Amino acid sequence: xxxxxxxxxxxxxxxxxxxxxxxxxxxxxxxxxxxxxxxxxxxxxxxxxxxxxxxxxxxxxxxxxxxxxxxxxxxxxxxxxxxxxxx
Amino acid sequence: xxxxxxxxxxxxxxxxxxxxxxxxxxxxxxxxxxxxxxxxxxxxxxxxxxxxxxxxxxxxxxxxxxxxxxxxxxxxxxxxxxxxxxxxxxxxxxxxxxxxxxxxxxxxxxxxxxxxxxxxxxxxxxxxxxxxxxxxxxxxxxxxxxxxxxxxxxxxxxxxxxxxxxxxxxxxxxxxxxxxxxxxxxxxxxxxxxxxxxxxxxxxxxxxxxxxxxxxxxxxxxxxxxxxxxxxxxxxxxxxxxxxxxxxxxxxxxxxxxxxxxxxxxxxxxxxxxxxxxxxxxxxxxxxxxxxxxxxxxxxxxxxxxxxxxxxxxxxxxxxxxxxxxxxxxxxxxxxxxxxxxxxxxxxxxxxxxxxxxxxxxxxxxxxxxxxxxxxxxxxxxxxxxxxxxxxxxxxxxxxxxxxxxxxxxxxxxxxxxxxxxxxxxxxxxxxxxxxxxxxxxxxxxxxxxxxxxxxxxxxxxxxxxxxxxxxxxxxxxxxxxxxxxxxxxxxxxxxxxxxxxxxxxxxxxxxxxxxxxxxxxxxxxxxxxxxxxxxxxxxxxxxxxxxxxxxxxxxxxxxxxxxxxxxxxxxxxxxxxxxxxxxxxxxxxxxxxxxxxxxxxxxxxxxxxxxxxxxxxxxxxxxxxxxxxxxxxxxxxxxxxxxxxxxxxxxxxxxxxxxxxxxxxxxxxxxxxxxxxxxxxxxxxxxxxxxxxxxxxxxxxxxxxxxxxxxxxxxxxxxxxxxxxxxxxxxxxxxxxxxxxxxxxxxxxxxxxxxxxxxxxxxxxxxxxxxxxxxxxxxxxxxxxxxxxxxxxxxxxxxxxxxxxxxxxxxxxxxxxxxxxxxxxxxxxxxx
Numbered sequence: 001x002x003x004x005x006x007x008x009x010x011x012x013x014x015x016x017x018x019x020x021x022x023x024x025x026x027x028x029x030x031x032x033x034x035x036x037x038x039x040x041x042x043x044x045x046x047x048x049x050x051x052x053x054x055x056x057x058x059x060x061x062x063x064x065x066x067x068x069x070x071x072x073x074x075x076x077x078x079x080x081x082x083x084x085x086x087x
Numbered sequence: 088x089x090x091x092x093x094x095x096x097x098x099x100x101x102x103x104x105x106x107x108x109x110x111x112x113x114x115x116x117x118x119x120x121x122x123x124x125x126x127x128x129x130x131x132x133x134x135x136x137x138x139x140x141x142x143x144x145x146x147x148x149x150x151x152x153x154x155x156x157x158x159x160x161x162x163x164x165x166x167x168x169x170x171x172x173x174x175x176x177x178x179x180x181x182x183x184x185x186x187x188x189x190x191x192x193x194x195x196x197x198x199x200x201x202x203x204x205x206x207x208x209x210x211x212x213x214x215x216x217x218x219x220x221x222x223x224x225x226x227x228x229x230x231x232x233x234x235x236x237x238x239x240x241x242x243x244x245x246x247x248x249x250x251x252x253x254x255x256x257x258x259x260x261x262x263x264x265x266x267x268x269x270x271x272x273x274x275x276x277x278x279x280x281x282x283x284x285x286x287x288x289x290x291x292x293x294x295x296x297x298x299x300x301x302x303x304x305x306x307x308x309x310x311x312x313x314x315x316x317x318x319x320x321x322x323x324x325x326x327x328x329x330x331x332x333x334x335x336x337x338x339x340x341x342x343x344x345x346x347x348x349x350x351x352x353x354x355x356x357x358x359x360x361x362x363x364x365x366x367x368x369x370x371x372x373x374x375x376x377x378x379x380x381x382x383x384x385x386x387x388x389x390x391x392x393x394x395x396x397x398x399x400x401x402x403x404x405x406x407x408x409x410x411x412x413x414x415x416x417x418x419x420x421x422x423x424x425x426x427x428x429x430x431x432x433x434x435x436x437x438x439x440x441x442x443x444x445x446x447x448x449x450x451x452x453x454x455x456x457x458x459x460x461x462x463x464x465x466x467x468x469x470x471x472x473x474x475x476x477x478x479x480x481x482x483x484x485x486x487x488x489x490x491x492x493x494x495x496x497x498x499x500x501x502x503x504x505x506x507x508x509x510x511x512x513x514x515x516x517x518x519x520x521x522x523x524x525x526x527x528x529x530x531x532x533x534x535x536x537x538x539x540x541x542x543x544x545x546x547x548x549x550x551x552x553x554x555x556x557x558x559x560x561x562x563x564x565x566x567x568x569x570x571x572x573x574x575x576x577x578x579x580x581x582x583x584x585x586x587x588x589x590x591x592x593x594x595x596x597x598x599x600x601x602x603x604x605x606x607x608x609x610x611x612x613x614x615x616x617x618x619x620x621x622x623x624x625x626x627x628x629x630x631x632x633x634x635x636x637x638x639x640x641x642x643x644x645x646x647x648x649x650x651x652x653x654x655x656x657x658x659x660x661x662x663x664x665x666x667x668x669x670x671x672x673x674x675x676x677x678x679x680x681x682x683x684x685x686x687x688x689x690x691x692x693x694x695x696x697x698x699x700x701x702x703x704x705x706x707x708x709x710x711x712x713x714x715x716x717x718x719x720x721x722x723x724x725x726x727x728x729x730x731x732x733x734x735x736x737x738x739x740x741x742x743x744x745x746x747x748x749x750x751x752x753x754x755x756x757x758x759x760x761x762x763x764x765x766x767x768x769x770x771x772x773x774x775x776x777x778x779x780x781x782x783x784x785x786x787x788x789x790x791x792x793x794x795x796x797x798x799x800x801x802x803x804x805x806x807x808x809x810x811x812x813x814x815x816x817x818x819x820x821x822x823x824x825x826x827x828x829x830x831x832x833x834x835x836x837x838x839x840x841x842x843x844x845x846x847x848x849x850x851x852x853x854x855x856x857x858x859x860x861x862x863x864x865x866x867x868x869x870x871x872x873x874x875x876x877x878x879x880x881x882x883x884x885x886x887x888x889x890x891x892x893x894x895x896x897x898x899x900x901x902x903x904x905x906x907x908x909x910x911x912x913x914x915x916x917x918x919x920x
Binding site for chain 2: 069086
């Protein structure tokens with residue numbers, strides 16, 4: 001019984017992870033990413049401390065320092081001190 | 088000595104390691120930058136080439152798209168190609184990531200540019216910084232090319248999507264002039280078409296028989312062997328599931344489902360295997376020539392589908408075995424439904440097969456229209472007939488039709504198809520009929536799934552299923568747990584069916600997988616209300632976290648109570664208090680973590696809570712006060728579980744202290760739920776607070792005139808002689824009153840456990856009665872009830888006086904009668920005669 005429950009939980013969490021790229025803003029001011037996904041280019045504002053999920057299947061993103069990066073949809077972007085790092 | 092040598096060796100090793108590390112870790116800086124620079128230049132050139140190739144392919148596709156405007160498959164193909172190109176562009180852009188990361192890392196190592204007024208950085212650093220930034224700019228330029236290209240491809244993809252939906256709309260709303268389509272020419276067309284088809288098939292047959300007979304026979308035999316292996320093997324493996332046991336009165340739903348499944352699967356799979364093997368061997372031995380391969384393939388698929396539909400309908404409705412039906416319909420109606428379903432499959436199959444033939448032979452449009460027209464009308468008629476079937480029986484035995492909503496839907500669909508076809512919207516009619524058939528099949532499957540889920544969720548349903556039996560045999564799960572598990576499985580199955588079949592139906596209705604994906608993604612992303620985003624995954628994970636937290640709390644509670652505190656000989660009341668406090672704290676923490684996992688910001692929640700607290704303070708005053716009182720009870724512990732308390736009129740044993748109220752069981756076994764605030768605000772007596780010591784009084788009356796001293800001695804002996812009466816404090820006998828009926832004594836004694844009071848009182852009273860009876864001391868009983876007997880009136884002594892009184896009474900009665908008679912006469916008025 002417990003094993004089944006644990007297995008189900010593990011499965012669920014595994015499904016939950018790896019769903020889209022996510023970006024977390026660790027700064028104290030909002031940061032903006034420019035996301036080019038599909039045929040549109042949108043500004044994605046991330047409030048301080050917020051984590052957003054975006055880009056489910058590959059996109060281009062302009063980071064706050066002006067760098068352009070391609071994402072395939074499983075990355076985590078961490079913004080701290082105005083610098084974004086892709087993990 | 089040896090130790091010293093050891094240390095020497097270790098030191099040497101450490102030195103070597105440090106040297107090696109230094110050699111690897113610090114390569115000459117300028118050399119590395121150059122190397123990186125070279126590789127980056129090469130990479131940029133390479134990716135630029137790739138992007139250029141992609142760009143020219145996109146150009147070609149952009150030109151091709153308008154040419155494909157009238158052909159759905161062409162547009163779909165373009166779209167798929169564009170999608171592939173777009174992902175290639177992304178891959179090409181992704182290739183730069185390690186390089187960019189390397190450059191960024193190096194730039195970070197170099198540190199920020201020194202501010203003005205500070206000493207400038209060394210020339211070598213400045214040059215390297217410049218080189219790195221130049222490289223980065225180059226990479227960014229290439230990436231932006233890729234981005235622009237990707238944007239262009241995606242807008243082209245959007246364009247194809249829009250064109251496809253437009254085309255779809257146009258096709259559906261296109262109206263054919265039936266009079267021109269069904270002119271005399273059609274007969275000629277059909278005849279030439281048929282003769283061409285006949286020629287093709289017969290010439291192929293002649294060729295095959297003449298030159299390839301052996302190969303054909305061989306291939307057929309091999310295919311037959313393959314099918315036989317599958318068929319008999321399947322029977323052998325699943326034989327017990329293939330044949331329903333007629334003697335079983337009420338087979339479980341899952342057993343019926345598995346019989347249906349296997350009876351459909353095994354023969355269909357055998358037939359499919361036969362066809363596949365035959366086609367394969369024919370193809371291998373070059374028997375197939377020209378269009379024959381395509382015809383044969385189409386024919387085989389159609390026949391296999393018809394067979395499958397027929398088998399499935401037979402198994403699901405099984406008119407011969409009423410107990411084994413999946414869908415409970417009458418046998419007569421079931422037979423009709425099987426025939427109609429098979430007919431529908433045959434018609435659509437022929438339609439598809441003729442479509443293949445038409446396409447291969449490049450037939451005129453009129454034939455295609457005629458084919459679709461006939462098929463649509465036939466499907467419409469079959470639908471109407473299906474609607475007319477009366478599949479159920481009322482309790483009185485009258486045949487009952489489908490439920491009204493279903494019947495009207497079937498009639499509406501059938502009517503729509505026929506009318507559309509008759510009006511000339513042949514493609515619309517055909518599209519609708521195929522949608523009806525496919526969607527109907529999917530819905531039917533979903534319905535069977537729901538029925539199975541219900542069967543699983545029913546009481547004992549899971550336990551009777553194979554997996555339930557397996558689980559019961561392997562683990563020592565109780566029946567109730569198994570039932571609950573079945574319920575959970577059934578709920579999960581229901582959700583699964585919706586999750587599986589809904590997209591399937593949507594896909595059938597022409598939605599794109601991409602749309603569905605983005606919908607699902609949007610749903611998972613959630614809706615934003617103000618600053619709070621609520622998403623399904625968030626809520627689900629929040630609930631999951633809470634459930635996990637709850638179970639962990641329960642487990643911790645149990646462990647703390649059972650293992651730690653029980654071993655530590657902690658007082659039961661304290662144990663209870665700690666357990667409860669841990670439980671509340673755990674659940675509260677789990678709830679908080681769950682809420683934050685659900686994506687709801689706790690600070691915004693705090694704001695809401697602050698605003699609401701005033702209202703809650705007034706509205707839930709009682710509840711809150713009880714809650715706080717409960718916490719105080721847990722902390723202060725004026726009583727604990729098992730204590731005998733008296734609160735107001737309630738006296739009894741404390742059974743449970745919970746956060747709002749306390750359960751008290753009176754000695755009559757009545758459970759009284761007392762709000763905690765009463766227990767805190769009012770006086771509560773606790774017989775067993777610090778100890779269970781308590782005093783008991785027994786009153787005894789002795790008749791006046793008895794030997795009081797002797798009685799006193801007897802009482803004293805009895806009470807001192809009882810083993811459960813405490814010697815200290817000493818029992819005491821008080822001569823308390825010269826009562827109205829007796830001389831009253833009171834025996835006062837202490838018991839170590841006041842809860843034994845009743846038994847001891849009994850013992851002492853019996854002993855007193857016995858002792859007094861032996862000594863002849865009377866215990867008087869006061870008569871409480873006064874019975875008043877009715878006494879007759881005394882015989883009169885003065886006769887004359889009585890007689891006079893009697894005469895006066897009789898006279899008065901006479902007078903009263905006379906007066907009453909007069910009054911009545913007056914009132915009556917004149918006589919009518």
